[in-house]
Amino acid sequence: MTRKIARIAILLDRRAAMRRWAYGLNVFDRWVGEMLAHAGLPFEWLDETRQVLEQGIDIVIAALPGEEQDDLDTLMRFAARGGIVISYGGLNGLARSLGFRRCGSIGPGYASMPFVHAEDRPLRFLAAEPWALRDDSPKTHQAFGELYLSPPSRQSVSQTPLATLLQIPVDRGRIERWSVRVADTLVGLQQGLSPLLEDGAPAADGTAGLDDGLLKAEDTITLDWQHDRVQTETGATYFAYPYADLWKESIIGHLLRSALSIGRTLPFIAYWPDGVGQVALISHDSDRNHDEDAITTLRELADCGVTSTWCMMKPGYSVSLYDGIQKAGHELALHFNANENEGGSWSEAAFQRQHEWFVRTVGNGAVVSNKNHFTRFEGWGELYRWCEACGLASDQTRGPSKRGTVGFLFGTCHPYFPIAWSDEQNRLYNVLEIGFLSQDLGSFTDFSVVVPLLRQVARVHGVAHFLFHQGRIHSDPAVRNSLHRFVLTAKEEGFDFWTGKAIVEWLQLRRSFTIIGRDANGDVLLRGDDSGTTVPRFVVWEPLDEGECKSIDDHLTELRFGVDCKRSSYIISGKGSVPGRS
Structure with missing residues (x-):
């Protein structure tokens, strides 16, 4: 059976957003x-909000609905008719x-999950708005998971009987409400809860002295x-845990299951091209x-058989070295120095001057x-x-500067586009953040962290980014x-080694394609613009229910986001079309 593809809409009511921005409040729901x-x-x-009844939508994610009673009534009508x-x-x-x-706002805390998560471990949340059933109400809903107000252990009992997810029937449809x-x-996990204005609080055990008088990315970490x-x-x-990525696993898995529950499917484009499961990135800071330092690093990387990203700080190496670095397949990037103790400053003018120096010095290709x-x-x-402003497409700043902050200190190993503050109406910056997990293995920390970190990255098909200084x-x-x-x-x-530039170029290409339906043969149809270039094969995963999965060859199915999915590999050719499937 070929299922129809579910139509999914994200509702971000313009009037409700403008009202919040007028008061300086954030609408992170846009993320x-x-x-x-x-x-x-x-x-x-x-x-x-009224558009939910006009568009033939199957599932509405009410990220920020309208606030009038008519808006709420509209969502109830949408659910009542089967949405x-x-x-x-x-x-x-x-x-x-x-x-x-x-029940009021709570957090931070931990949520046991109804779907995908690592080792049955509750996931950290920073804010929740749970509901509880009123004493005079019949129980017609289903509740999944529990919220904990402090770190739970396997033997502990939840301090509050509040559900992570409520499934509430409304006539022919339902409301699926996550408390978190x-x-x-x-x-908050990836970028912090507020602008960074002062040093962060250090770890009590002395392993991470964040109060060092230098403002840095991890001063805003929100983990315990x-x-x-x-x-x-x-x-x-x-x-140890990429909480943000595991939340995404659970949220996307829930969305795929929701589509299957109404007889629809929700195919999606894989994170990486055919044959690539997860990516490793090595970067250097000059x-x-x-x-x-450069000569030794070039030799060692050649022996390893990998390419890497070289972040160059003024005044850099002798100009004659750059050609050899690039000919070996490595990426040259900027290493912005805003450290006041070294004559730097945190200013746009300083950033532009250093960028101009880099372009003038290297001078053969765009800086990414x-x-x-x-x-x-x-x-x-x-x-x-x-x-x-300088045309840079990616940043790699968010990583540990202290031994005690090695690992998933921002809860993620996925590249992502950061969101702006309310003064910019919470737009997404056109700069891909690719954070790193550790630096200088064997000195900064020992090698024992590598395998557990790699396996968590592989679990969520992310990027294992490690920094090694050339010096x-x-x-x-x-x-x-x-x-x-x-x-x-x-x-x-099972990692493939890419440069930062390669990651950016692939994700730009992948984001330029979208799933638009099915062709006459029932195959998922993509549309985009590859400008006629030859590109790697895309992989499309299509969720299956239990019965469908049994009828498919095992080598074509895999668990993705906790749901059995069928794999198809697509050859992209010509402008904006996918005419065939391998």
């Missing part, structure tokens, strides 16, 4: 669109009419020092700018990537605006040996 776009799902935007309304901590105006009472404010949680870090057998401490020296960071979106590769045998060992281990774990 729901980035979550679906990164997952390769087809969807459309609605900016007025599904999904909310991430919203729709509070419907609580009483649906037989529930609001998912968008706020994802943005004790519960969210683990120690390896050698005593190395690291943040820092002391000694030519011998940047990483800030010392992971220097300040404010909220200034860095991304500077990158946009350390040259001067420290332990770092040099760890580079070789890292490359070998990552390849054994």
Whole structure:
């Protein structure tokens, strides 16, 4: 049976958003669109609540619905006639009419999940708006998962009997309400809860002295020092869980199941091209700018058989070296120095001067990537605006500068487009953030963290980005040996090595294609613009129910987002079409 493709819409009511922006409030709900776009799902935007009844939509994600009673009534009518309304901590105006009472805002905490997550581990959330059934209301809903107000253990009992997800029937349809404010949680994990204006609080065990007088990316981390870090057998401490990515796994898995439950399917484009499951990225920061560092690093990378991204800080290497670096297939990128102790400053003028120096010095091709020296960071979106103004497509600043913040300190290993603050109406910056997990293995931290980190990255099909300074590769045998060992281990774990530029170019191409329906043969149809170039094969996954899965060859099916899916590989040729399937 060939199922119809579900029509999914994200509702972000324009009037409700403008009202919040007028008061300086954030509408991070807009990031729901980035979550679906990164997952390769087809969807459309609605900016007025009344549109849900006019568009032939199957599932509405009410990211920010209108606030008038007519708007709420419209969503109820949509559900009553067979639609599904999904909310991430919203729709509070419907609580009483649906037989529930609001319990107020809670968080941070942990949520046990009804669907996909690692090792049955509850996921950290930063904000939730749970409901509880009113005493005078009959129980007609289903509840899934539980919220915990403090880190739970396997033996602990939830401090509050509040559900992670409520499934509430409304005539022929239903409302699926997550208690967690998912968008706020994802943005908070990845970017912090507020602009960065002061040092972060250090870890009590002395492993992460964030209060060092230098503003840097990890000063805004929102994880728990004790519960969210683990120690390896050698005593190395690291943040072990990509909570933001695991939330996305659960949210997307729920959306796929919702489509199947109404007799529809929701195909999606895989994260990577055919034959690639997950990607490893090695980057370097030139820092002391000694030519011998570059020469040694070139030799070691050639021995490893991989290419990497070289972030260059003024004054850089001798100009004669750059041609050899690029001929070897490596990417040259900017390493912005805003450290006041070294004569730098956190300003757009300083960023532009260093970018101009880089372009003038290298002078043969567009600059794609940047990483800030010392992971220097300040404010909220200034860095991304500077990158946009200079035509830089990617930043790699968000990573650990302290031994105790190694790992998933921002909850993610996925590339993502950061969201702006309310003063820019929470637009998405056109700068792809590709954070890193550790630096200088063998010196900064020991190798024991590598395999567990790689396996978590592989689980969510992300990017394992590790930084090795050229100076350390040259001067420290332990770092040099760890580079070789890292490359070998990552390849054994199924990783392909890409540069930052290659990641950006692939994701730009992938985002230019979308699923628009089926062709006459029933195959999923993509449309985009590849400008007539030859590109890698796309993989499209189509969710199946249990009966359909049994009728498909095992080698064509795989669990994606916790749902059995059928795999198809597409050859892209010509402008904007996918005429065949392999």
